[in-house]
Amino acid sequence: MTTTENDTNAAGLPAPEIRPRSVVGRLPRYTAGKPPAVIEGLQSYKLSSNENHFPPLPAVLEAISSGQEINRYPDPLSTALRTELSSFLDVPAEDIVTGGGSLGVLNQLLATFAGQDESGVQDQVVYPWRSFEAYPISVGLSGAESIQVPLREDGTHDLDAMAAAVTERTRVILLCTPNNPTGPALTAAQVESFLASVPSDVIVVIDEAYEDFVRDPEAVNGIDMYRRHPNVVVLRTFSKGAGLAGLRVGYSVSHPAVTQHLRVAAVPFAVSQLAETAAVVSLRHHGELVERIQGLVQERSRVVEGLRELGWQIPEAQGNFVWLALGENTPEFAVLAEQQALAVRAFGTEGVRVTIGEEEANTRFLALCATYTKGPGVS
Template identity: 50%
Template structure:
């Protein structure tokens, strides 16, 4: 059968899940390609999920009322400001569906989160990518200049995936004030818990200041709930209501809701794990620099190797060492910060890479 498909999809590959590697010659494999938290859920979170299993024959609370209330309390907003979905990527899809009409534009930096162009295209809108600066950051002046009457949404990924760069508060403030008030600016903060930059733009602050700002958060990264799919938007009550209209019914499972509630109650314990990952990020970053590899500073749970045309050769070294990393051909490599053992393996590869591929900078 030759079933017609939506125009434009042929131009975008499907979203690629990070590759799961296999052990090689006695080397334990590590998957560092999906920005997953290397640590299992906290015991209290696992207990909450186990307690919810006996009721999975029933539909979950579609409004996720208890979880929405807990998130609202966490950020000192109203539950009416919270819209949930199966991961922040699904909430991003809700935003595009809710705000754009066919042919209208959704702007984002590029390269940024791989799902943006696919979500935009499948919604019938038009992607509007704006190239990153030479140092891997958002070019906000160029983005502001590129806004047209057809631009309906702008995604700002902070820290940016895959480069790990941060948007400053002053520059984001200037950007928001420079775009029309009817353009929705979405601060996608999937990696906010790892961001230690004192001058960073803070989504909730921008939300309180500007009515055309929404914020995206996820439980997949710092909270370690990637397998349960849970994310949310903080938005105006009007937008949040519209997001619920286009959300997949019952998309937030009862297990995810209970895990989210338990995670919010265990943030002090989770912070210890976040702090450990941030410390490991600093250790790996410093060692990669010392080895002479072109690694950018990062405020996320990953590092970006700006390896350009050497990307293929460098990726092969990681693969030979039983490490799965995210490869962007002829652009660079994104490496998730994993356990100390996995990170030590990264540094072993770096030492070989420095000898085989120098100079990379």
């Protein structure tokens, strides 16, 4: 054990050099969406984290405000929520495993099925890139090897290339639909063809964090695929459509051959009582949620149409966000947005993701795009 010269702790004692696992130093850092800058005379808006700007439903707020038993551990199996989901989705409750958001559920799945064998050989996880920023972090921490397959130019999955990337070491494949941050959704026909082209003993995860916002009639429905394919695992969350991002509750749906192992790796008490109650009440008031979500979808349509009228070329938007493939102009655009009290999510020199937010925020975003001459397709 070594110490760094002049490196001491609060007690004045030499501080040991604490080393993490070697993989940690190779992992990218997760970057959360920044809050908006405060600009005098302008209302600030956060469009950087794909949050639902509506608060939870009134019935949800009322239900969780009366919670009196937070001194007790929650039900580790989230029985009430799984029972409600079973009825809502028409699937067996035994096929549902809950977790701390869809990311928490994904981490449980990777911990169960992807890592290293007893001789230290890494399993492989195939996924599209760019996609959800946490994928390489989660895969790396599981001990597995990331196999990133570049998206097509239109922001869609290159499913042929993903199938070709599968090897005898592939244990899990991730499909993100709609893809975050680019926006397109996979169709049912595409996923059916893909499933037919990969080994049936490889788990195929259909990550549907944004499924509430999908309006393409040909888009895949993960639950339909799970019913037909024993190796499909569906991930969903209450963070987006239901507006419960701060409570962290998600779930997977898969067949018993998968769930029997997932339950072993599931984090105990990952879903709090408040989160479970909020999710159950949200399901019981789903009609009200649909009305709110439809309002966001209509705003998305207004933004997309506005961008295209300005000559901007953007991918199909099926989530609650739009993608601007700005390349090297990405940092510049993000700064200009910040000067307009709009926080957007910049990805290096690849592009900018902008969440569909309040009407005034969306209008201000379109006004910025109208004055910006370097947008994709703008001449």
